[in-house]
Each structure stands twice: as structure tokens, then as C-alpha cells.
Amino acid sequence: MTKTKILVVDDEPSISMLLEFNLKLAGYEVQCVFDGEAVFSAIQSFRPDLIVLDLMLPSMNGIEVCRKLRSRNNLVPIIMLTAMQDLSDKIAGLDNGADDYMTKPFSPQELISRIQAILRRLKTLPASAEEAPIEIGKIRVLPTQREVQIDGNAIELTPKEFELLLFLCRNRGKVLSRQQLLHGVWDYHFLGDTRIVDVHISHLRDKIEGNGRAPEYITTIRNVGYKLTEPAKKQSFA
Known part of the structure; x- marks a missing residue:
């Protein structure tokens, strides 16, 4: 072996x-x-x-x-x-x-x-456990292929950024504390330095939402953590 x-x-x-x-x-x-x-x-x-x-x-x-x-x-x-x-x-x-x-x-x-x-x-999922793509707004995540597309265009994420986005997508709509993210994404079973989470969230936002733009998908819940949701559709007043 x-x-x-x-x-x-x-x-x-x-x-x-x-x-x-x-x-x-x-x-x-x-x-x-x-x-x-x-x-x-x-x-x-x-x-x-x-x-x-x-x-x-x-x-x-x-x-x-x-x-x-x-x-x-x-x-x-x-x-x-x-x-x-x-x-x-x-x-x-x-x-x-x-x-x-x-x-x-x-x-x-x-x-x-x-x-x-x-x-x-x-470790990637075995072929027999292939997971269906996850679509939230303009974001499309392919878990088995470890790929992410924005508006149909592939974007490059580090392995840890991908893991973080996938975990947020699987828990869409839920408020996740920094400690929950450390446990779920970094697999830490102890009190780790939550600044690791904040930095990776910042990088992820830049890549999926556009550098410097107000967050639409990943929102900060003050004194708690983060939540991923699909942006509300803009109403048309024709």
C-alpha cells in the first residue's frame, strides 16, 4: 500500500x-x-x-x-x-x-x-456515492467532480475553499457558528482559531460574489457566524 x-x-x-x-x-x-x-x-x-x-x-x-x-x-x-x-x-x-x-x-x-x-x-466521494449538483442562484457546485461554476463558468477554488462552500451549500439557510464551520470543514474537535474561518470566507466571497461587492450569498450573522442563502429575485416594475 x-x-x-x-x-x-x-x-x-x-x-x-x-x-x-x-x-x-x-x-x-x-x-x-x-x-x-x-x-x-x-x-x-x-x-x-x-x-x-x-x-x-x-x-x-x-x-x-x-x-x-x-x-x-x-x-x-x-x-x-x-x-x-x-x-x-x-x-x-x-x-x-x-x-x-x-x-x-x-x-x-x-x-x-x-x-x-x-x-x-x-478524499473524494466514490463513484457509487455520486452526489447530485447543487444549484443556488448563479452558483453550481459539482461535489463529486469538486468543481464550481458561476453563471456556467468554472472558477478556481483551493481545496479548503471548495470544502467550505460545499458545507455552506449543504446547510443553506442555516446560521452556522465559526466553531461549527471549524468542525465541519476543518474537522477540528477542539476550540480552534476561528480567524481561519473568517479569512477563507473572505476569499470565497471575492471569488463567487465579486471582489469588493456587498455579499449576496454568504451573509455575516453578527457575533455568531455565517449563513448561505439564495439572493432574493429583484422585482420588475415594468
């Missing part, structure tokens, strides 16, 4: 060795590289299923690596590691395509739980 491959990118040998040991113990195949530039050749030769990416790296930092990968339409899941407590650094990682982040120091077991959650949710 082929093992799931994890690429660890960190310039601190002690952390790389610790992660490599624990990830291998958990049954993963692991490769470690120590600077940002090395990521791109490793992707070609190793073909990882997920990347654990440190923010502070020589030659090219983690945010630049993430941005470059996403600009090439490489959607491999990325967990960003940061030693900084500044929220802006964490948001910058999410803004440039990271799926999740963890702040050092952290437990290897918690990282493994995050990896398992991301990979578990990326």
Missing part, C-alpha cells in the same frame, strides 16, 4: 528531525528540505500529498513559497508553521493559500491530527 507523502520544510534541523521521526512513526513517508527554493524541486521528485511549511526560511520565505505554488495552480495542502504570535503573519499565510497554520512550539501529535483532518476531508 502506498504511503501518504509529507514534505517538511524547516531550516531548524532539530525541528525537522522531530517532525520526521513522529510523522514516520504515524505511518507517513517523509522528506525534509531546509530552504524555500528547495521546495519546488522536491515537489517534482517527491510529489507530496501535503506540505508542512515554516514561515521563516532562507532564500525564500514560506509566504513567498505558498504564493508561488498557488500562482502555478498547485493546490497541495499546506500547513504553515510560525514562531511569531503576530496575527498578521498568520493571516498573511492564509491570504496566500495556506490551508492551516500552527504556532511554535507545538505538539507533534497536534500537527499529526491537523494533517489527518485535512487529508481525510480531501
Whole structure:
């Protein structure tokens, strides 16, 4: 049976060795590289299923690596590691395509739980369980194909943005708290940082509603969370 491959990118040998040991113990195949530039050749030769990416790296930092990968339409899941407590650094990682982040120091077991959650949710439905397309206004979601169309035109979403939109569509009309979204989309069974939800909602709105436009589909429910509904049809006064 082929093992799931994890690429660890960190310039601190002690952390790389610790992660490599624990990830291998958990049954993963692991490769470690120590600077940002090395990521791109490793992707070609190793073909990882997920990347654990440190923010502070020589030659090219983690945010630049993430941005470059996403600009090439490489959607491999990325967990960003940061030693900084500044929220802006964490948001910058999410803004440039990271799926999740963890702040050092952290437990290897918690990282493994995050990896398992991301990979578990990326598994596509088997053909025998094909799910019918979901249509809400101009949005058409094809769950089995993991595709989204707006007015008949395909749009590009990251895997996590797709999961979030699909979860909202399946729960259309319901007010969902940020913790419900963390549990349903990120598969977190603990109190996570809900800013992850807010950033991904913002990106999703830009893609399905138009950058800078007032939200029609995904509305914010103050002090609670979010709700997806079909916009009311505009009345004609001919």
C-alpha cells in the first residue's frame, strides 16, 4: 500500500528531525528540505500529498513559497508553521493559500491530527456515492467532480475553499457558528482559531460574489457566524 507523502520544510534541523521521526512513526513517508527554493524541486521528485511549511526560511520565505505554488495552480495542502504570535503573519499565510497554520512550539501529535483532518476531508466521494449538483442562484457546485461554476463558468477554488462552500451549500439557510464551520470543514474537535474561518470566507466571497461587492450569498450573522442563502429575485416594475 502506498504511503501518504509529507514534505517538511524547516531550516531548524532539530525541528525537522522531530517532525520526521513522529510523522514516520504515524505511518507517513517523509522528506525534509531546509530552504524555500528547495521546495519546488522536491515537489517534482517527491510529489507530496501535503506540505508542512515554516514561515521563516532562507532564500525564500514560506509566504513567498505558498504564493508561488498557488500562482502555478498547485493546490497541495499546506500547513504553515510560525514562531511569531503576530496575527498578521498568520493571516498573511492564509491570504496566500495556506490551508492551516500552527504556532511554535507545538505538539507533534497536534500537527499529526491537523494533517489527518485535512487529508481525510480531501478524499473524494466514490463513484457509487455520486452526489447530485447543487444549484443556488448563479452558483453550481459539482461535489463529486469538486468543481464550481458561476453563471456556467468554472472558477478556481483551493481545496479548503471548495470544502467550505460545499458545507455552506449543504446547510443553506442555516446560521452556522465559526466553531461549527471549524468542525465541519476543518474537522477540528477542539476550540480552534476561528480567524481561519473568517479569512477563507473572505476569499470565497471575492471569488463567487465579486471582489469588493456587498455579499449576496454568504451573509455575516453578527457575533455568531455565517449563513448561505439564495439572493432574493429583484422585482420588475415594468
